Amino acid sequence: MGVVLVMYPPEVVGAIYQRGKRVKGRSWVAASCGPDATMERLGMALLHLSISARAPERVAAFLASVLGGRQLPFPPFPDSWIAFAEQDDGTAIEVYPLTHRLVDGGETIACExxxxxxxxxxxxxxxxxxxxxxxxxxxxxxxxxxxRICNRGPFDCVEVWLEGRLLIEVLDPEMRRDYRANMTMDNWQKMFGI
Known part of the structure; x- marks a missing residue:
């Protein structure tokens, strides 16, 4: 029986509470979905990721290709792109120029x-x-x-160095099956004796 933690922004939840008390300065709240909630029922665990690149459009096009989806402009920030995955379920990688930084804009994120x-x-x-x-x-x-193809122990991957500076481990369907079967908390503890 597992418990899944889901992160909600404060505008969704309202005031943020921890053990019934408001926690000041937090920008999220973890809420349990209950013992019958599983990631299989709730969907993916990693929704999207953002990275930076010298050539954001080129990198987004590459990532969209390996994800089986497509790249589109990312209008919230200038000169930025987003690579969507084939399943079109929100899985995506945002790609910003190396000059951009996400910062706390007071009420929401901002781009400097x-x-x-x-x-x-x-x-x-x-x-x-x-x-x-x-x-x-x-x-x-x-x-x-x-x-290059690399063995990480519990799984193999295609190690790709985007622009020679950022590592992306790409897993084909067979590699993903091994990853899901072998990258568990129990196996991790056994592998490292912890």
Whole structure:
């Protein structure tokens, strides 16, 4: 029996409470959906992700291709794009220029434009693709980006380095099956002896 936590913005929930008391300064609230709620019933866990790139439209086009969907402009912020997944259920990756920063705009997020940040990052994402591993490798090769098949222990992935700076682990259908079967809390604890 599991409990799923769902994050709600305060405008949806109203005042934010923790154990019946309002928590000041929080921008979210976690609410339990109950013991019978599962991610299978509720849908995906990661809804969308945002990254930055030198060429946002190009990177969004690549990501849309591996997701089996399409890229579209992202009008809330200038020169930004969004890559939607094939299933068109809201799964998406927003791609901003390296000059853009998301900041607290007081009542909601805001975009500040400054100097480009071209440095390496520890941020990475694993995404599922309907494409075969060979097709993913070919698509990355056509962009001139490093791509290779790697074993992460509990799963294999196609490691793609977008623009040579940002890691995206792309999993074809077979790799996703292994990921779902092997990337569990129990298996993680066994693998690392914790």
């Amino acid at each position: 434009v400054g100097e480009a940040d071209e440095g390496d990052t520890f941020v990475h994402a694993a995404i599922g693709s309907p494409m075969s591993r060979d097709a993913i490798l070919s698509l990355a090769d056509a962009e001139g980006w490093l791509a």
